[in-house]
Amino acid sequence: MAVFGSWFGREVDQDHVDSINGFWTVLLLVVCSVGSFALRYITTPISCWCPAEFTSSMISYTQESCFLKDMYYNKSMSVNNDDETKPPSVPSFHLWIPLILFFQALAFKVPNIIWNSCKHLLTLNMEETVESLKSVQLTSPENRQASFSDAARVFGSLLRRNRFFLALLYLFVKLLSCINLIAQFMFLTTYFRQYLAIRVGSYADFDIDSIIKPLLVKDIYCHVQVQFLQNTQIFSVQCTLQITEIYEKMFIFLWYWVFLLAIITILNLVLWAGFLFLPFLRDGRIAAHVNASKGARPNEPAVTRFISSFLGIDGVFILSMICRNSSELVAADLTQHLYQVFQEKEREWQNQRNLYTGETEGGAVVTGATGTIAALPMRTLPHCAESPEKAPTM
Structure with missing residues (x-):
């Protein structure tokens, strides 16, 4: 439990914004990663419209084969073994979604790992x-x-x-968190809210639609190769990736989460910098x-x-x-x-300082040729001793 707390819990040298970035967001992304991996086994991730002559086993094989592919086609046409007649391919990264979410969680944890690794070296x-x-x-x-x-x-x-190294390290870690949030926000906007990225790009006179493509597709055509005895046949079936609908809703939620967290983290960094240096x-x-x-x-x-x-x-x-x-x-x-x-x-x-300069409170000082200082307190003088009079200045 101690190791778990040190890696995932909020420590006493972090504030609540660090806790949200380094623990709760990491936990959220890990849950999404595990959940997206489990969805393919607890739901029907793909549904294909197969020819009438297909048996139930052939339908199951077709759907499983099409789901495990990452390249599809955007229209149905007769297909033979000549590669030149194949339609343009459409990539889909639905199989990589659990790994993408895992690397997102790791990116949120990296600033916290840097802080925990370096802070003990300074204080x-x-x-x-x-x-x-x-x-x-x-x-x-x-x-x-x-x-x-x-x-x-x-x-x-x-x-x-240690005068300022620990505080600068903490601000640097917070800056890394801000950079990570901005990068993740741009990634989610570009590939999972593509229409928003295209709209922003059109306002800036930048044709972003010709550069980026969505990571997930929903309605596709899949080519399945079936061998009957010595004959090989290729069927083109129309499929719908139902799991894409779940992924899209999940990433839209993450988009709003990262957007709000980026605003909070940037404001938190500004407040910390102002408190430490103003x-x-x-x-x-x-x-x-x-x-x-x-x-x-x-x-x-x-x-x-x-x-x-x-x-x-x-x-x-x-x-x-x-x-x-x-x-x-x-x-x-x-x-x-x-x-x-x-x-x-x-x-x-x-x-x-007083000893070095020869100044003592309520006493007289005698400085020798060797630089030694001897102080004679006023209370040791006889009561009948008269104070030397200062010669008048002309």
């Missing part, structure tokens, strides 16, 4: 992190705060090495999490430094995923502890 294991943080909420307040503090310090050390969309949410426990207005300059110099784009992305897949409370607690780690780092950096 921490987000699945285990979110699950552990969710379970921490059920413990005592002391243990909860200690766990969030430890997680924040681990986050801080990892975010220093400060006025992301800073307010991070500031609200930082100051959730204080009930005060956020310190905007400090929050801006916190996001730009500490979190980075990857940190914003990870916190957003934790918020989407866990809760606002978990994201707020982790953000507050990350902000405390940031303040500690900032104070350490400021102390090192």
Whole structure:
């Protein structure tokens, strides 16, 4: 079940649009693929009008033989063994429909496979992190705060090495999903809603009818070769591929599904890119999490430094995923502890900077020739000592 969930389920580092693309659409196409394969055995896929002299066994053989062919003819005429008298052939891909649907499902799964294969190379294991943080909420307040503090310090050390690669990988995977949806929409429009493609092509002054042909045909003429003793006879029978009607309805449903999903996925990509790279969309949410426990207005300059110099784009992305897949409370607690780690780092950096520049708060500094710095606090001076007066400037 764990392997099944990792391959087909929605993980904690994906949003609902990723779940629709990588799980529900794949499941839908797999069901359609298996169903289209089973239709030929549970229904009558073809019906042929055979000559009166045909027996029932000959009719069954004719229908099965015609169904297994992928080349038909568009009119009935007398046929002999001379290939030059054969009418123009009409191809049909009804036998390949299960495989076509399978490759469509695989195309929807490829972006998710790329994401699951590459994300662990760039940052921490987000699945285990979110699950552990969710379970921490059920413990005592002391243990909860200690766990969030430890997680924040681990986050801080990892975010220093990864600033934006994980977020760019996620946006790239979403871009692949958009490209896949656009390509699948064009494929379905061209070959299964051909009249719509021809109409659009005529508006653009492009004769698409002379280039593409439908993948499925319905009314055809099939040539069957029958051997009686030493004589070989070829019969031309008129057939109707009844299974084509079911396939057409199925692909029309998939056309609307892919069309709506393409719009949703493109909008989702734009929103994610805006949230990650536009400060006025992301800073307010991070500031609200930082100051959730204080009930005060956020310190905007400090929050801006916190996001730009500490979190980075990857940190914003990870916190957003934790918020989407866990809760606002978990994201707020982790953000507050990350902000405390940031303040500690900032104070350490400021102390090192003051030591290097020779500036100490409330004290005098003496710099030697070797570059060493000695600070003499003011409180160590005798009370009777007088401050040296500054010489007047001319």
